[in-house]
Amino acid sequence: MKIDTLTIIGVGLIGGSIGLAARRRGLATHVIGAGRQQASLDRARSIGAIDESTLNLASAVERAEFAVFCTPVDKIVEQVVQYAAGCRPGTLLCDAGSTKVAIVEGIEGKLPAGVYFVGSHPLAGSEKHGPEFADAELFQGRVTVLTPTPKTEPAAVERVSEFWQALGARVRLMSPEEHDRGLALTSHLPHLVASALAGVLPDGLHELTATGFRDATRIAAGAPSLWTAILTHNRLAVLDALARLTERLGRFRTALEANDSVAVDDLLAQAKKVRDALGS
């Protein structure tokens, strides 16, 4: 796969990493970085993530053969629909948003003829943000989920899949609903829980935290505005996941109230089996 002009809208950790990977792997002849903040664009350019930067998002998307929206989930629908209006037929658009149902539903049916959008979500990132944390190998060996619907053009899915694979990712296809239900359990609920754990730490107990607490709460350092958008976008699936967790916590509570070591051990052993299967 070879892209003539690749436009990245939003050059933070994810957008910057896409630019670095695309340039290093020779995937694109020319990479345009577009965003609202000149300082971020300058940093992205100085690390070699983009060839050109602009504050003119519409023009950057119009000039692209392939554009990736790496902006907060609550901005993607509006940006894609607005800027797609000026795109040439054959332009491919995708995103890197952590939720998919609201984004895909919001865009489907609103694009000009011949302009295609495929929802996508690379399962990579961290609690850090900004192009200074970009990494050309961020997607290597990681899963990127694409969420086509029955209305999505198959050839567009094929091309967007090639794009993420060219960045090193393993591509998986699922429906937007399946994605959002799954990510509610594997990403959104853990974020909420990490935030709750950090949130109940009283002042003065910081010195009693060790690596366990730090690991368990690391993601709570993520940007609140980004995560508020994710959690509210996917709130029904998150509420369902939270109900499952609450039920599980209730089993621990019952076992501890009864001083039932066998039941506690059983709950811990089930969890260890799941966690061991994931590797470090």
Place this chain on the structure above:
Amino acid sequence: MKIDTLTIIGVGLIGGSIGLAARRRGLATHVIGAGRQQASLDRARSIGAIDESTLNLASAVERAEFAVFCTPVDKIVEQVVQYAAGCRPGTLLCDAGSTKVAIVEGIEGKLPAGVYFVGSHPLAGSEKHGPEFADAELFQGRVTVLTPTPKTEPAAVERVSEFWQALGARVRLMSPEEHDRGLALTSHLPHLVASALAGVLPDGLHELTATGFRDATRIAAGAPSLWTAILTHNRLAVLDALARLTERLGRFRTALEANDSVAVDDLLAQAKKVRDALGS
């Protein structure tokens, strides 16, 4: 500080690290490793954590000038009381257990005259276990909590404090109750929550987990039997901590049910502030 014979009962990750650190820092002339499993003792000796190994715990403690019990929290009271009976006056005993009230209460008043025990807990370790994960620098810069009571001999507290400091630790003193309430929030609750998160992950979603899930659940790989003992030992404080967390999760639920972005953002921002203060 210089110890003639240091005995370590239980040469896993913690006991092995104590041995490595004590030998490397010249803290002890002779280090005896005592345990139930010859294979663990052999591994501890092969990595240089101990000078001598024995399956005879009583003899190993009787020969010691200073002994550290690095065994599961539900074994410590019985072992200390039993083996202290054969100790010479002046012998110092401490432990590395993750709970303190039950251990300190169980031992206090049961030792021969001139034999002293000081509850201690190095806030170091990981989900891994076994002497092969021992690290001479494990305690460097980390906090070790000592939990003397009004009945504890001050000179013994001073010596045990010197011991942990000689291993590189920063020593903090608090009551057993204060320790257990604090650790319920900073260690025991996070373990329980990580286990609950891992426990609700359905089969087939493993591929949708990324670094966030792995970080948040890493401690759930800890040995269930050790953690069952810790959670049940400290169950009242853990139940109290769990109630606080449940209240916090309830605030998230209410905010999401009401689609109240401001409230969600506020909860996330409070947590980020706490987490940022801890560093990576």
